[in-house]
Amino acid sequence: MMWRDVGVTLILSLILPVVAQGARHTPPGKPKLTSCRSPDKETFTCWWEAGSDGGRPTTYSLFYHKENSETVYECPDYHTAGANSCFFNKNETSIWVNYNITVVATNALGNNFSDPVDVDVVYIVQPHTPENVTVGVLEDEDGPFLRVSWEPPRKADTRSGWITLIYELRVKLEEAEEWEEHRAGQQKMFNIFSLHSGGVYMVQVRCKPDHGFWSEWSTASYVKVPDYIPRERSMWILIAVFSAFIFLILTWIITLNRSSVKHCLLPPVPGPKIKGFDQQLLKKGKPEEVFNSLVVQSFPPRSTDYEDLLVEYLEVYVNEKQELMPEGKDLRDVGCLKSKSQSDNDSGRGSCDSHTLLMEKCGGVESKDESSYEEPELLQGQAGSWERLERGDSQVVDTPDSSDARVKTWPLVFSPSIHGSSDNHHYGTLEMPKQHSTSEITYSVPDHLFPTSTSFPHHHHPEYRDSLGEYSEYRHSRSPSTGVLYHWEAQHHPQAHSNFNIRNLERQKEATGLGLPPSRSMEYVEVQKVNQENQLVLKPLSSHGRGPSQVQFGRAVVDYSKVNGVNNDNVLLLQRQREMAEAGQYCDYREKEGAEAERYPTQQQGKTTKDGPVATQLQESTCLTTSGYVDTVPTMPTF
């Protein structure tokens, strides 16, 4: 029996909790008042949330009592505002009165009170959204703008002043991310400027009482802005057009004055002329060929062409009266004096006074009619070579045809050996004779040789004279195979120095035995004679002894000989001024063999035959000259 009782007790004790558990209910959980709101400051609503219901149907009730009153009232309306809410109508709502509100959850097992909440209706006002939001696009002189207008929510009585609402609106482009918010105060209308043309805008409005909560945003209103050109953009367009116009005008002006502008900005830099350099080949992109042409053509110079390459030109003027005719026109007018650069590509054709006496071939010297004298023939022969050389030189040069008594510079044929002289000596340049068949080749003495002279007339053999009234006649002869230019320095004024530097001094190292010293300083040679080939045989002044074919050029001694005049025999009468200090008399003397020597134009002399002292037998002279001198610049050796 006892066992049975124990067993029953055990079973019961096991079963009962299970049974009891299944049937357990608890009093409801604690509810909680979530919020109370009043849309118009005349009524208000409170909401709560339920706690656990404890397994039983639970009812909620709300009780309140007013400030300083013990009377407890229950919520008058549980339904109007929805579930778990209590709505206080106008009669039950008192403003500026503290409500103490409690919610009670009740179920079969008990009830549970929420925490009490104090509510003063004045401070829980949250109005509805503004109504009747309208957005329109209006036009202004600055462009379109939006006008947004709205009305206060119906329930809020702003008319009587009971509620004062302030408004806020926000705008954004439809595709934009951020809203742009604006406070509108108490006004019911707002303007928005600076719109994107053609954009679609969204606008929303909300409101708030002066002490309370913001309402919800109203539903978005969309508006499309018509296309327009903003005023400031049109102004910029105008400015841009105007600037472009001015720019065009300036460009046109600059284009008109292209050359002078270019001359101003980019002063022409004399460039080297490399004989045999073919630009076209280079442009084609075959440098090897170009270089080959350079190498092959002009360097090392073949002996036969050597003299061709040693081109030195002397521009001389023939006195008209004392025309050296029969050689007559043996002073060709080459007319190259002015350093006017032809419009060719050679930048070095800057000027006749360019340091580097870069002479461009002005064109083939053609003189057909050279029968009158030998020299022209020579020259013609030269011309051919010139032309040949010229052709070989692919640089653009002025064709003789185009020459029009303009100054042309001979290209320096010997470019490799040409040093641009860094000294400021002027070089006589030889002007290219006309190509057309003027049978005369004239050479004019360059301007700088005679600083006081003005430009030479080109075609004719000007009587050249300097300011002192002296004139000199220079004969120029060139070796048939080479053009030899002698640069004379004529000094008519003690101070005037235009030096004829016989060029090629530097490059005469390779010269055939002439052994011109490479120094660039001024060196002077004496014109010993004119050889057969109408070459001035020169000898350096300092050397007294001369080999027939050797012109030694010296050194530092500078001797000047003044050209006294030209005698009837077309002989340069030179004076010699040994030293300034010894300036004394004006000697006029003629070199011993001057007549012979200076007759070179007429003589076909062998290259190295004559040896006689040439015009500048000056060293033996004891005469002193007082002023003026002719510097005989070391020149190319004659052949």
Place this chain on the structure above:
Amino acid sequence: MVLLCVELRGSGSASAAPICVHGQAGCHFLSLADLFDRVIQHSARMHSISSDLHSEFEQYVLPSRNHIGRINRHCHTATILTPNGKENAQRLAREELTEVILKLLVAWKDPLWQFHQNMVHQDDFNNFSSNKALEMSYMVHELRKGVEKVADKMQHLGMISNTLSGLSSPEALDPSSDTCGESQAMSDHDLLYCFRRDSNKVQNYLKILKCRIVPENGC
């Protein structure tokens, strides 16, 4: 305290300064609407200061005092009958409404001054708050003067009758004796709470008055 009460009695409402009549020379003419706007702005400022002070008090001072429960709050101005709703307020006549406003303002002048004095000697509030309290009491004084001017103007314009003159009489200040005692019983917190509410009332009543009398803007 006795001195205070005597002072309250003694200080009647200051004699209202004469208001310019239209076109009076040397006088800046203010329209009634302008006057209303001014006093409404004034009252708005007064209320915002009181709100700030009250929230500061609740935030900093109250927790430290371990204020438990809520004592039945009793504002000393509870004796003044004030409309508690819109209809009630609209039912009142202009004169009555104006009178209520003035009563309120009068009732608060001294307690606020007292409050400020208390605060200066206490460490509960910082200087900023004590300045606010001073400003509050000053504003109440100014607002009262402004409302009196408005009332005078309204009377002058014939909008209201001349019953307001009774305010300056000592009878109107009778409650001050009670107020005197009441203000003592009020704690600082209650004082701030009560004043915040009363300033809101004043502001609201003024707005109602304005929209009723000069409903041009903002109504």
